[in-house]
Amino acid sequence: MITSMELKVLNALDDLEDLIQNSKKVLGKVLLSEEVLLDYIDRIRTLLPEEVHQAKWLSKERERLIREAQQEAERMLSEAREEVKRLTDESELTRQAKESAEEIIAQAKRVAREIKSGAADFADEILGQLEASLNKSMSIIGKAREELHQSKSN
Template structure:
């Protein structure tokens, strides 16, 4: 990673710089430091592109999961309609359709939850890496770069919160669906 190498170069310049007696201050070549800072600014967009790729990948995975979920549900409905020929077959078809719907929804929920966990772990690892870089290499001297890291960290936190919220809503929708399905099953048992 080019940015880390440049930061190590700054650290080496500071470590080897001549000091002013009794002040704790050092003398460094401003041009040399400014050139390194320019290179860091040049390299940072690549890191930001990686964060954008992670966000886009998360959205793609969620869209695929939703499409698969809808396709399975549509298939289950088609199978249930094809089985409706007489009363005995109708009852069995309804039971089978309900079971397929339950299994399908559970599978879709598990897929969604796995996707959320996967995206959250990627975002968490990237967030940790950004915090480590921030803690190790940036101080008061690089306020602008620190702001960039804080913005990225905030975006990652927001993305993680969105994932957790989506997972929570999925769980709540599943619980509501299960509660609605229980009275329908009792009605069928009464028939």
């Protein structure tokens, strides 16, 4: 069954199709007003499911999380290097400092990988759900258009 939102999208696409078919043609090209086309794009964009808007947000959020993870890893690496430098002047402490710094660096790298992997997995899961939802919507739209074309033929 077609939802009201899907019907509105179909109507907007049908209106745009009619506009193109009934527009003035010059040398085999269709002349359309930029303002009219932009209005149709805005109209269709507002009719898109919330999942599309969420996907865009998720993509930006994923990038932000990755960027933050990299910054945190760099901060931790910088702190580890500073700690190593401070401790290198002392003989026995130098060896211990190097071990400690290596542990901190390894831990920072593990944390960064985990954060990056988690953000990527989260975004992939949401995008997969969105893809499934959009595929379903596209299938419904295709069937509805097919029904419209069949009813026009009868």
